[in-house]
Amino acid sequence: MCGIAGYITADTVLAAHAEAALNAMTNAILHRGPDSAGMWHDEAGHVGLGMRRLAIVDVSSAGAQPMTSASGRYVLVFNGEIYNHKELRARLESDGYAPNWRGHSDTEVLLAAIDTWGLTPALQAANGMFGLALWDRDQRMLSLACDRFGEKPLYYGRSGRTFLFGSELKSLAAHPDWAGEIDRDVLALFTQFSYVPAPYSIYRNIRKLEPGTIVSIAAARTDGAAETNVTHYWSAHEMIEGARRNPLTNGEVKKEFERVFSSAVALRMEADVPLGAFLSGGFDSTAVVAMMQELSSRPVRTFSIGFNETGYDEAPFANRVAQHLQTEHTQLYVTAKQAMDVIPKLPTLYDEPFADSSQIPTFLVAELARRHVTVALSGDGGDELFGGYVRYIVADRIGRAASVAPSWLRNGIADAIRKVGAGRWDRMYDAVTHGRAKRLIGDRAVKFADFLASNTPLQGYERMVTAWPPAANVVLGAKNGHTLPQPPAGLNPVEAMMFCDLVTYLPGDILTKVDRATMGVSLEGRVPFLDHRLAEFAWRLPLKEKIAGGQGKRVVKDFVYSRVPRALMDRPKAGFGAPIGDWLRGPLRDWAESLLSEKRIASEGFFDANTVTACWQRHLAGRGNEDIRLWPILMFQAWLAGTKH
Secondary structure, three states: OEEEEEEEEOOHHHHOOHHHHHHHHHHOOHHHOEOEEEEEEOOOOOEEEEEEEOOOOOOOHHHOOOEEOOOOOEEEEEEEEEOOHHHHHHHHHHOOOOOOOOOOOHHHHHHHHHHHHOHHHHHHHOOEEEEEEEEEOOOOEEEEEEOOOOOOOOEEEEEOOEEEEEOOHHHHHOOOOOOOOEOHHHHHHHHHHOOOOOOEOOEOOEEEOOOOEEEEEEHHHOOOOOOOEEEEOOOHHHHHHHHHOOOOOHHHHHHHHHHHHHHHHHHHOOOOOOEEEEOOOOHHHHHHHHHHHHHOOOOOEEEEEEEOOOOOOOHHHHHHHHHHHOOEEEEEEEOHHHHHOOHHHHHHHHOOOOOOOOHHHHHHHHHHHHOOOOEEEOOOOHHHHHOOOHHHHHHHHHHHHHOOOOHHHHHHHHHHHHHHOHHHHHHHHHHHOOOOOOOOOHHHHHHHHHHHOOOOHHHHHHHHOOOOOHHHOOEOOOOOOOOOOOOOOOOOHHHHHHHHHHHHHHHHHHHHHHHHHHHOOOOEEEOHHHOHHHHHHHHHOOHHHOOEOOEOOHHHHHHHHOOOOHHHHOOOOOOOOOOHHHHHHOOOHHHHHHHOOHHHHHHHOOEOHHHHHHHHHHHHOOOOOOHHHHHHHHHHHHHHHHHOO
């Protein structure tokens, strides 16, 4: 695991200072690779590649980067892991194409595969997570590539006469030719979704590499010309179409799941450093840990955190599961102060505005795990692939009702739900549960009303995942032109939602959160559910094997139930959040008041001050829990303040 950065420049003055530029770019991401550094540039200094290394496989100098291929044609910097590198190495050797190996690193194997088969076939053969930059000396071509699901980030774009790339935006910003300008249209997308969706970044002319893509640029075209080529070596769209042409029969499901899942977990347990897992006590993380225990010769190290606030404490559930599975478990109860102390770190950690409030507990559990291990497996991806989100269940039920209910009736019910108001729904729920469950449902109720009244399922989905709707015009001077990706033909409404989550929410929110939280403490996070073979399996399943009887993740749950008593698992899905709404009215109020000052908002000129102030006042008055809308504004404001220092 590493952080990578580099450039191509036509500026001879900048080229003359290649080492200084590369040092600045790689030092900016020291946290991603604290073990060692490396750089390469051509003789004239017009092309430079740099990296910071977190040594996981072959921790010797034989795995150091940048790495030159045996033929001398290619130079590679690589962030990530190729889990099936031993298989690829054996293929190269059996075909007679193996070089004189320097060591046993996955980087060397990938580079040999590229040297032998070409970049696209090598990536199609690889099972891994990565962001890489490959310099072709013969063609004078730079190629950037990202893994199939977007686990590892890679930003790129032009600034002045220089083409820049890096694992994080702070690398690009460290280059002397950097001139970042905030893109208001993208800021509007951020306020809508609470993350910046690929291929955009918060800066104009700087983009994020999309999952499964290769971007190539020739050194001769650094005068402002567009990228020479953008290609897909893999796409979720094509994967789903292929999987649906080869459906599984009911008798194959359990056996095939265990076979593929076991292989996915086993590959991700290979490391030359200490390894463990995050354990929330939910089905996905429990499935991963249960399989790890079966594959391990010693108890697996597991980690969880808890909050003292009612309704947010998952630690007791995780502890019971850990005891049953007999893992070596470590848990930490986090005070409100400890959690809030993370907040000032978030703008730097996430590099561009990011507003999923579970970023706080994710960072804290990563920080806890890093005290004991260097690699941690997680259960992310299970919800998107196997139907775990509540919105799928709701969409399934509403979809069935909507098919027989006329639009006037659906609109009438939706209007009635909205008139009650989010705040009143929350208060009624709190009264019914006698304050024992603080998971607030008011905003969900309103979103479900929006879904019920939607003309199409995808319109309803977009409303459900939206914090600030585009019509709110909360960002001044922004145009709203974003459209959801078109699902493959033949998907039902729930499957279409799952596809959209797989290609937008998963890489943009979930994987961004995990990558920045783990790499921020120099911990490598691995995600077994995102083995592409498991994704293909999931899409070969009929929907009833994922969602049935108002429950999602049927096949995953069946696997867990065969290893963990139902009594330990059957409870409402809670998620992994923090009580942001309560904190904003309490210990975070002064911090928020400063960032949301009407005068400050107006003077900075990005948001409509009246809209933001009205939202803040509603929240303070308890007329609704507006933290879902306030948190994106606060995260941008805190990020903006950080960029001025």
